[in-house]
Amino acid sequence: MHTMKPSDHQQNFCTDEPLVTDFSAKKHAALQFAGEAEIKTVQTRLFLRHLNHTVTHSAFYRELYLEKGIDISGITDLDDIRQLPLTRKQDLSNTDPLLCVDPREIVDVCLTSATTGATPTVIPLTTSDLSRLAYNEEIALAMTGIDETDTLLVCAALDRCFMAGIAYFLGGVKLKARMVRSGAGSASQHWEMIKFTRATAIVGVPSLIHKIGLYARENQEDPAHSTIKKLIAIGEPTKDENLALLPIARELEQMWDAKIYSTYASSEIATTFCECEARSGGHLRPELNVVEILDHGGLPVPDGEKGEVVVTPLGVTGMPLIRFKTGDISYLISEKCSCGRTTKRLAPIVGRKKQMLKYKGTTVFPNAILAVLEGDPRFYNGYIEVMEHDDRTDRIILYAALSQPDDQGDWMRDRLRATVRVVPEIRRITKEAADGKVYQFNKKRKRLTFFDLRQE
Numbered sequence: 001m002h003t004m005k006p007s008d009h010q011q012n013f014c015t016d017e018p019l020v021t022d023f024s025a026k027k028h029a030a031l032q033f034a035g036e037a038e039i040k041t042v043q044t045r046l047f048l049r050h051l052n053h054t055v056t057h058s059a060f061y062r063e064l065y066l067e068k069g070i071d072i073s074g075i076t077d078l079d080d081i082r083q084l085p086l087t088r089k090q091d092l093s094n095t096d097p098l099l100c101v102d103p104r105e106i107v108d109v110c111l112t113s114a115t116t117g118a119t120p121t122v123i124p125l126t127t128s129d130l131s132r133l134a135y136n137e138e139i140a141l142a143m144t145g146i147d148e149t150d151t152l153l154v155c156a157a158l159d160r161c162f163m164a165g166i167a168y169f170l171g172g173v174k175l176k177a178r179m180v181r182s183g184a185g186s187a188s189q190h191w192e193m194i195k196f197t198r199a200t201a202i203v204g205v206p207s208l209i210h211k212i213g214l215y216a217r218e219n220q221e222d223p224a225h226s227t228i229k230k231l232i233a234i235g236e237p238t239k240d241e242n243l244a245l246l247p248i249a250r251e252l253e254q255m256w257d258a259k260i261y262s263t264y265a266s267s268e269i270a271t272t273f274c275e276c277e278a279r280s281g282g283h284l285r286p287e288l289n290v291v292e293i294l295d296h297g298g299l300p301v302p303d304g305e306k307g308e309v310v311v312t313p314l315g316v317t318g319m320p321l322i323r324f325k326t327g328d329i330s331y332l333i334s335e336k337c338s339c340g341r342t343t344k345r346l347a348p349i350v351g352r353k354k355q356m357l358k359y360k361g362t363t364v365f366p367n368a369i370l371a372v373l374e375g376d377p378r379f380y381n382g383y384i385e386v387m388e389h390d391d392r393t394d395r396i397i398l399y400a401a402l403s404q405p406d407d408q409g410d411w412m413r414d415r416l417r418a419t420v421r422v423v424p425e426i427r428r429i430t431k432e433a434a435d436g437k438v439y440q441f442n443k444k445r446k447r448l449t450f451f452d453l454r455q456e
């Protein structure tokens, strides 16, 4: 039988020893400002330990590497990560072979939010994993300038096995901020809670923060005069690929007279990449992740070029993953940030890999088109349909209902050309037709929708 042996320099990490990482801000915060060489040294050590722990304890990775003829004793450097296969979302459908600890060590069960029709992924967490989440958010929140003088309203579900709410709560507690678990309440509840607790920052989905503000205005109160000074946007994009604020984000800043900070996170990678006060992309966290940007062939692209975000979340003990394909497309920014941190930054997500469209010699994402329009008061509602031309390029049709009947929609073409550099075919439809089609697929919220009619 083939057995995996730790390589020489990994012998410090006994395979039977539980992998406990001291997730301490004091110990790791300095790494954000360290030089490239030091970051790489620390990251390499953490990566090799993570690899060793994972392959020793995970039946899934042991079998996969055996099948591919990979012996991890040959992996000695961070760049060797490219020799390891990628992990797909469908590989996580059965948690058992991925579990790396005794089931008695699992203290919390998280579920990913299931997209339509798909079953959620189960992500079991150990005490150490919860501590890792807390540490991640502690530093993420601190990056935005939040500290122990702040009162933080968490408008995300803290129950139903979601990871985000609990992660922000634990991180805020670790930062010693005053936490308000407003949870999955209604706009009116959140607004009353803001007034009651004199909250200074909100963690929430932009569309919900917008609803709270609208509620306040409907009740003759002005959110701009509230105590809120910072908006930590989760789950939805707030910026386009050039880091410019989307209309919804601009409106939120005006509505609340507050600064909006964008974040990127997912339950599988158990990490948030958050913007600092310079607000120019989410700082990477080398002590918690190895982030790669890969092209279609799985090869790394240079910084600044777009590709799929692939993440190896370091230090996870319960269900550690290696090279997880997020399916999200973005790029890395390596220019030094004005905040003084030396870590690279992840640009806003420009779209999902499977939604990438080939159009007139360029690539574009339906989300990028929709994001230009969503939040613009002149745009009422609409959707995008994509189908294939005979030459295998994509045909994009934007069905748009505008707020004013006499609006010819020329501004849409101008804005799309300026922002995403692509103008799809545009067909004007009635408000009823738009609502009918959009609500049919998205009953809960009025969100713009994309219908992919291409053949697989």
Ligand SMILES: [Zn+2]
Pocket (backbone or CB within 6 Å): 276, 277, 278, 279, 283, 337, 338, 339, 340, 341
């Ligand atoms: Zn920065």
